[in-house]
Amino acid sequence: xxxxxxxxxxxxxxxxxxxxxxxxxxxxxxxxxxxxxxxxxxxxxxxxxxxxxxxxxxxxxxxxxxxxxxxxxxxxxxxxxxxxxxxxxxxxxxxxxxxxxxxxxxxxxxxxxxxxxxxxxxxxxxxxxxxxxxxxxxxxxxxxxxxxxxxxxxxxxxxxxxxxxxxxxxxxxxxxxxxxxxxxxxxxxxxxxxxxxxxxxxxxxxxxxxxxxxxxxxxxxxxxxxxxxxxxxxxxxxxxxxxxxxxxxxxxxxxxxxxxxxxxxxxxxxxxxxxxxxxxxxxxxxxxxxxxxxxxxxxxxxxxxxxxxxxxxxxxxxxxxxxxxxxxxxxxxxxxxxxxxxxxxxxxxxxxxxxxxxxxxxxxxxxxxxxxxxxxxxxxxxxxxxxxxxxxx
Numbered sequence: 001x002x003x004x005x006x007x008x009x010x011x012x013x014x015x016x017x018x019x020x021x022x023x024x025x026x027x028x029x030x031x032x033x034x035x036x037x038x039x040x041x042x043x044x045x046x047x048x049x050x051x052x053x054x055x056x057x058x059x060x061x062x063x064x065x066x067x068x069x070x071x072x073x074x075x076x077x078x079x080x081x082x083x084x085x086x087x088x089x090x091x092x093x094x095x096x097x098x099x100x101x102x103x104x105x106x107x108x109x110x111x112x113x114x115x116x117x118x119x120x121x122x123x124x125x126x127x128x129x130x131x132x133x134x135x136x137x138x139x140x141x142x143x144x145x146x147x148x149x150x151x152x153x154x155x156x157x158x159x160x161x162x163x164x165x166x167x168x169x170x171x172x173x174x175x176x177x178x179x180x181x182x183x184x185x186x187x188x189x190x191x192x193x194x195x196x197x198x199x200x201x202x203x204x205x206x207x208x209x210x211x212x213x214x215x216x217x218x219x220x221x222x223x224x225x226x227x228x229x230x231x232x233x234x235x236x237x238x239x240x241x242x243x244x245x246x247x248x249x250x251x252x253x254x255x256x257x258x259x260x261x262x263x264x265x266x267x268x269x270x271x272x273x274x275x276x277x278x279x280x281x282x283x284x285x286x287x288x289x290x291x292x293x294x295x296x297x298x299x300x301x302x303x304x305x306x307x308x309x310x311x312x313x314x315x316x317x318x319x320x321x322x323x324x325x326x327x328x329x330x331x332x333x334x335x336x337x338x339x340x341x342x343x344x345x346x347x348x349x350x351x352x353x354x355x356x357x358x359x360x361x362x363x364x365x366x367x368x369x370x371x372x373x374x375x376x377x378x379x380x381x382x383x384x385x386x387x388x389x390x391x392x393x
Contacts, residue, residue, distance in 0.1 A: 002030045002106040006118035008089050009038045013112050015286055016134045019188045020110060021048055023379040032104060034097055053096035056088035078146045085114045086147025093117035101125040113140035116147060119162060120154045128390040133169035135285040136313060137178040139306040166386055172372035175317055184386060187376040194271030200262035201240045207277035207357055209234060211243040214284045224253045229344035230280060231258060237353060242272060278356045283307035292319060295370035297362035299323060299352045301344060318365035321352040
């Protein structure tokens with residue numbers, strides 16, 4: 001079987017496709033990954049066969065981003081999905097995906113829900129398509145709904161077809177109820193457990209708090225304010241703290257660091273989660289999924305994109321607490337919108353960490369979700385079901 005996997009920009013959009021691609025390759029299927037230019041280095045590192053499409057024109061993208069910066073965050077988010085994902089990225093990537101469908105003749109297209117050019121190309125060439133979730137189902141619905149005014153020129157039935165296409169997600173139903181008529185849930189192949197962390201805290205054995213705001217937050221203009229608020233929150237707590245800032249952030253910009261905090265650019269998540277008592281993060285889908293899969297509770301400080309949805313849902317199921325920034329002007333970032341980064345209340349973050357550490361119910365709820373994840377079918381089983389379903393159609 002020949003399978004195209006298509007992603008829009010950003011590693012958070014591409015990474016959930018990676019275990020699917022690896023499983024397909026192991027099964028003997030032919031895989032072709034199609035991504036925009038900003039993912040070139042990422043996809044090349046995988047060794048997977050790939051094609052690089054086009055990026056939106058710089059001038060048009062810059063004009064859209066300038067307009068977003070003047071909008072309230074919720075309105076800016078909708079406009080970003082409509083104008084960037086729906087209009088600019090779709091128009092830029094569609095020629096490459098049309099060519100791939102015509103010349104390579106795939107049997108199946110698998111796309112992440114914010115990437116629409118592959119769905120349009122698959123529709124034109126009669127290729128079955130399905131979605132690989134990158135976040136909650138509500139985020140997928142919101143992305144399609146917001147983008148649809150820009151997608152109408154490609155077919156007035158496109159919205160219904162996208163809603164009806166099979167939806168594959170690694171999230172269990174208890175965490176992520178799905179409105180889609182065909183939903184397949186799977187568990188990702190388990191990563192080997194990480195080894196013990198170095199003793200960066202000179203023999204202390206207090207609870208470990210892992211603080212991370214993902215791989216891209218460090219590139220924001222006001223990233224230092226985010227990390228400073230987190231440092232102030234943990235400074236007086238009787239805990240060990242590992243703070244990772246990503247490779248785009250100069251740790252020197254943090255200034256003085258509390259004695260109980262060790263700062264690194266990056267540490268493999270599996271090495272930390274086996275020892276962490278709580279994870280403080282922005283609620284990015286990859287971090288949230290990995291933390292819950294390890295049965296660790298969260299304190300989520302959402303900053304942009306789908307993170308408020310993830311924070312609210314984790315709080316609703318009792319696996320952590322959400323600490324939202326005060327409302328603020330939307331900022332610019334190609335791939336997401338940051339809101340209120342300079343309006344974080346360190347005292348509220350500190351109180352949330354203390355509550356999650358003190359109350360066992362948060363870890364118990366995270367443990368239940370982890371067990372639900374482990375009980376899901378394997379990717380092999382879900383791919384077999386998907387192929388059988390599409391063949392019957």
